[in-house]
Amino acid sequence: MTATVAAPPRPSVAVRRARVAVAAVFFTNGAIFANLLPRYPAIKEELDLTNAAFGLAVAAFPLGALIFGLTAGALIRRFRSSRVAVAGTIVTALGILLAGVAPGWGVLAAGMFLAGTADSITDVAQNSHGLRVQRLYRRSILNSFHAVWCAGAVLGSIMGAAAAELGVPSAVHLVVSAALFTAVALVCYRFLLPGDEHDEPEDSPEAATGASGDAAAGAELGGGASGITGTEAGAARGRFGALAKYGILGALVLIAASGGLVEDAGSSWAAIYLSGSLEATAFTAGLGFVALQGMQFVGRMLGDGLVDRFGQRAVARVGGLLVLVGMGLALAFPSIPGTIVGFGAAGLGIATLIPAAMHAADEVPGFRPGSGLTIVSWLLRLGFLFSPPVVGAIADAASLRAGLIVVPLTGVLVLLSAGVLSTRTRRPAK
Numbered sequence: 001m002t003a004t005v006a007a008p009p010r011p012s013v014a015v016r017r018a019r020v021a022v023a024a025v026f027f028t029n030g031a032i033f034a035n036l037l038p039r040y041p042a043i044k045e046e047l048d049l050t051n052a053a054f055g056l057a058v059a060a061f062p063l064g065a066l067i068f069g070l071t072a073g074a075l076i077r078r079f080r081s082s083r084v085a086v087a088g089t090i091v092t093a094l095g096i097l098l099a100g101v102a103p104g105w106g107v108l109a110a111g112m113f114l115a116g117t118a119d120s121i122t123d124v125a126q127n128s129h130g131l132r133v134q135r136l137y138r139r140s141i142l143n144s145f146h147a148v149w150c151a152g153a154v155l156g157s158i159m160g161a162a163a164a165e166l167g168v169p170s171a172v173h174l175v176v177s178a179a180l181f182t183a184v185a186l187v188c189y190r191f192l193l194p195g196d197e198h199d200e201p202e203d204s205p206e207a208a209t210g211a212s213g214d215a216a217a218g219a220e221l222g223g224g225a226s227g228i229t230g231t232e233a234g235a236a237r238g239r240f241g242a243l244a245k246y247g248i249l250g251a252l253v254l255i256a257a258s259g260g261l262v263e264d265a266g267s268s269w270a271a272i273y274l275s276g277s278l279e280a281t282a283f284t285a286g287l288g289f290v291a292l293q294g295m296q297f298v299g300r301m302l303g304d305g306l307v308d309r310f311g312q313r314a315v316a317r318v319g320g321l322l323v324l325v326g327m328g329l330a331l332a333f334p335s336i337p338g339t340i341v342g343f344g345a346a347g348l349g350i351a352t353l354i355p356a357a358m359h360a361a362d363e364v365p366g367f368r369p370g371s372g373l374t375i376v377s378w379l380l381r382l383g384f385l386f387s388p389p390v391v392g393a394i395a396d397a398a399s400l401r402a403g404l405i406v407v408p409l410t411g412v413l414v415l416l417s418a419g420v421l422s423t424r425t426r427r428p429a430k
Helices: 013-034 037-046 051-068 071-079 082-099 105-137 140-166 170-189 205-209 211-220 228-276 287-310 311-331 336-349 353-362 371-379 382-398 407-422
Strands: none
Touching: 013 082, 013 140, 013 170, 013 287, 037 051, 037 205, 037 228, 051 105, 051 211, 051 228, 051 311, 051 371, 051 382, 071 082, 071 336, 082 105, 082 170, 105 140, 105 205, 105 353, 105 371, 105 382, 140 170, 140 287, 205 228, 205 407, 211 311, 228 287, 228 336, 228 371, 228 382, 287 311, 287 336, 287 353, 311 336, 311 353, 311 382, 336 371, 336 407, 353 371, 371 382, 382 407
8 A cells, every 4th residue: 555645734824924034034134145246346446455455355254153153042932033134134234334435455345244243143033933833834935935045145246237237336336235235125124934943832823834843844855964854863862872963063164164155256256257267247246146046046946856765875976976067167178158157067966065054053953942053054155165275376376267176176075974874765754
């Protein structure tokens, strides 16, 4: 007799509205930052910065995230993820505005530092709220939130590229961007889930599909970081203890940081590489980041179905191969179309990496609620921190093309680390 798969109950209207609201918060987070990226070549030229100096200024963004990112968990427990996400969005917009109108290196670095601090806290808060909604859906939806982030980043990058091409002053452009997207976040706040994290009303219909069904949802989504069921995870914890717990978390950090490094290469260097080394126009130079985020959007829209069918591990390994081959070929045979395609392949390859690492980290046994997610979200910023100065230093010593070799190398890291992710999804049968 063939077993049938039990379909999860349909979420309530309030939960469906919360999903849309969380998606909109992700959208604003991507759009606010991406509006600044097409301005990078002009900022670098106007401030007369070397590649290394510019890379150090950009690295202030992840530096702020690393210094203050670990406060996210405490802030969420104190004020709720919904409030923290919206407040962080507003502060991020202010930091980006300051960086965009900076009269010198110090102000540029200070603006990036403030934006990075707020962005890291927003990132944890919006993912925490997204995972809360996912538990109520009892199926994978986290990749769709990150897909919407990519859509926001694409729109923001196009807005920034168009403003730069049309000669719109940075101050005017970034004030409009900040006002528009913070307004969206404020409107969405009223539709986010009420109450604290992991605290659904016991008598609500959602509770049956949410807090009280977390264990079933975890098994349904492929288990924890090691790809095993809750019972097996408990046995593994007993056998390996803290060593296994932190070993798994370390591998998840490598996976997430690899995705972060590739994202940073697209945001920090794609426009500069295309406009400088390959002599593309200002608008065309912006297409490298658009291609990366556009294909990342496609990968994340398809990601939930692929993860449910094949498991996070297989999807991540194919992604690592795409990064290795796509950017490897683009750098080996440099051209404007080939580079844009290469960044697109890299974006598709990393599409599910950060969501997979965050989901797995949130389920690693032995941590307080939200702690594993906070640690991975914090440490993945290492990819953003080290990428700009390392690539910039190599670019000054050799060429930016040589510096970008770090991108295909991250594909190798993913292939080596993906074993800690979940295998094919197991669903309970009726």
